[in-house]
Amino acid sequence: MSKIEENAHVLLEARNISFSYNSHAVLENVSFILRQSEIVTLLGPSGCGKTTLLNLIAGFIAPTAGLLTLQGKAITAPGPDRAVVFQGGALFEWMTARANIEFSLFCRNVPPVERKKISDQLIELVGLSAFAEHYPYELSGGMQQRVGVARVLAANPRIMLMDEPFAAVDVQTRETLQEELLRIHKATGCTIVFVTHSIEEAVFLSHRIILVSRPHGRIAAEFQVDLPSPRWNSMNRIEPTFVEMREKIYLAMHEPSDK
Secondary structure (H helix, E strand, O other): OOOOOOOOOEEEEEEEEEEEEOOOEEEEEEEEEOOOOOOOEEEEOOOOOHHHHHHHHHOOOOEEEEEEEEEOOOOOOOOOEEEEHHHHHHHOOOOHHHHHHHHHHHHHHHHHHHHHHHHHHHHOOOOHHHHHOOOHHHOOOOHHHHHHHHHHHHHOEEEEEEEOOEEEEEEEEHHHHHHHHHHHHHHHOOOOEEEEOHHHHHHHOOOOOOOOOOOOOOEEEEOOOOOOOOOOOOOHHOHHHHHHHHHHHHHHHHHOOOO
């Protein structure tokens, strides 16, 4: 899937969202929509409010003003329809990869046989069949992030929220994880909101990019990305469309808009 149609089902809507902390405006008047099965990236420099916006969608914090809705209902708290993949993996160190993946199923009292069936499918999906019984300390950083993604998928959320999940790994591993994420998205159709400060990562992964600016976390621009299929083809990184979009976003990020 290279493009999400404009008439696709709107899953989430932010209307004039603002957030302040200790009288400091972090986000101001932010509005956007998220469509079913779309990958939308929040792109911008450190401190522009990307993670704050992700936390608002997750329900960890509430907006100071405006309305954030999921399927027409206001988001007022965390819920199982939204799940977060954190930068560090945030795995339970005393649990195996399989047990980490099955955790949300265990909490919902899913029978052991069904838990194993689901975890088997997800372990295969993220390419860790040989490491199911390994503990986090026995896994590389990239493998730990794959477990984190599988754990979120086990919860079957409507939206997967990813806060710079590949920032702590080396460049080669990061690119591999990006390609794996696109394969997983193709297989599951999960809607994803992805946070990054990397233009290249945003262009490679996204159907749409929302550029967040400093100060005050305003939306500076939106970009539709339409790369050749399959999206996970590493050669897309040297496609003319990719190069042109990267340059366009770079110039937009460096416009002297605050002068």
